[in-house]
Amino acid sequence: MTFDLDAHRRELLAHCYRMTGSVTDAEDLVQETMLRAWRARDDFDPGRASLRTWLYRIATNVCLTALERRVRRPLPSGLAGATFDPDTTLVRSPEVPWLQPIPDAMITDPASIVASRGSVRLALVAALQHLSARQRAVLLLRDVLAWPAAEVASLLGTSVAAVNSLLQRARTQVADVSEDTIAETPEQRGVLDRFAAAFENSDAALLSRLLAEEVTLEMPPHSTWFAGHHAVSTFLGRVVRTGSWRLLPTRANGQPAFASYLDGHEHGITVISLTEARIDRVVAFQDPDLFRRFDFGPH
Known part of the structure; x- marks a missing residue:
């Protein structure tokens, strides 16, 4: 298996940016994600998840930890x-x-799978900053990346019911964001x-x-x-x-x-x-x- 981390850098940057609202922070968090992934490369099991999914799990956890110490933007x-x-x-x-x-x-990179333009539009990213860190993660993983609720629950260490509750509240709060x-x-x-x-x-x-x-x-x-x-x-x-x-x-x-x-x-x-x-x-x-x-x- 090719362990090509850089192939996913752009879309991970978009993900970390949506989570934090900061390009500066997103770049640092992607770098931290890549470092953690490289150190844990022997633990990666392609039979359980794709490299892309594995990296998103690491990046989301890195963002959640960082947001514990930072105010919203x-x-x-x-x-x-x-x-x-x-x-x-x-x-x-x-x-x-x-x-x-x-x-x-x-x-944006035509050669890779990246978030759609709409998922980084300014009004939406601004609205995301009013959600809790876990609500942001759930909304992005479920509605932008289309992860199953069970996979999101596994990442966050919670139940599917809790994920669905977080998602409903998050959707309600961003429902008025104009296109x-x-x-x-x-x-x-x-x-x-x-x-x-x-x-x-x-x-x-x-x-x-x-x-x-x-x-x-x-x-x-x-x-x-x-x-x-x-x-x-x-x-x-x-x-x-x-x-x-x-x-x-x-x-x-x-x-x-x-x-x-x-x-x-x-x-x-x-x-x-x-x-x-x-x-x-x-x-x-x-x-x-x-x-x-x-x-x-x-x-």
């Missing part, structure tokens, strides 16, 4: 209510361990192109036309966030006039995204959600350190 909308006033002063909260976006390139539309159609691509053009041309009027009525705007590490067309369009209308912007397209969490530069400096990674032909959610992660993960440099 929210988005601003998970901490406080929205403001509808575009003149509200932003509150910066760098002490919060914010949810991080993950580049699609880190977790983000993945930009695939020419019309959706056009909306994204015009969004970038609105920033680069300081065109507040164009930007306003691209936003849905119920649009929201979040900007970690600011805990302040805006909801509604008036607040978001007014606030962003001022932002586009603050300097010279350049937006380069990328993808994160299975969604369209941009690497943004302000006056030639790295500014942040912006993840976009669309409803039909309008933008209904903008999450602008204002963290220049993210650029190295997205393979963008100075522009």
Whole structure:
């Protein structure tokens, strides 16, 4: 048997990211998983489980142990209510361990079995952070990886009835998570192109036309966030006039995204959600350190 651990690295990274909401933590946890697997390689029995399943068992236990010592990673909308006033002063909260976006390139590989785009979309990963660690594990193993309840129960050292109870509660808590539309159609691509053009041309009027009525705007590490067309369009209308912007397209969490530069400096990674032909959610992660993960440099 070929003991090829690296063949499963991308999908394990996606799994650990969904569990923790952190790319940084996920990378460390995958490394720990690989180390434990290598040390225990003589104990692996292919007659009992596939290598992939065995690695997922190790990775899930590594994540559960890590989450005992870590706080959840929210988005601003998970901490406080929205403001509808575009003149509200932003509150910066760098002490919060914010949810991080993950580049699609880190977790997608046509040659391997990986999680679908939908299972890493930002809204779902944010919702998962409000579940207990065991609820997260059950939901991901049952609904994303399609494990039998008995196998999940064995991993967690509990009963099938307990697994089903955890799964029901977890599903209830994430039931209201909206489905983000993945930009695939020419019309959706056009909306994204015009969004970038609105920033680069300081065109507040164009930007306003691209936003849905119920649009929201979040900007970690600011805990302040805006909801509604008036607040978001007014606030962003001022932002586009603050300097010279350049937006380069990328993808994160299975969604369209941009690497943004302000006056030639790295500014942040912006993840976009669309409803039909309008933008209904903008999450602008204002963290220049993210650029190295997205393979963008100075522009």
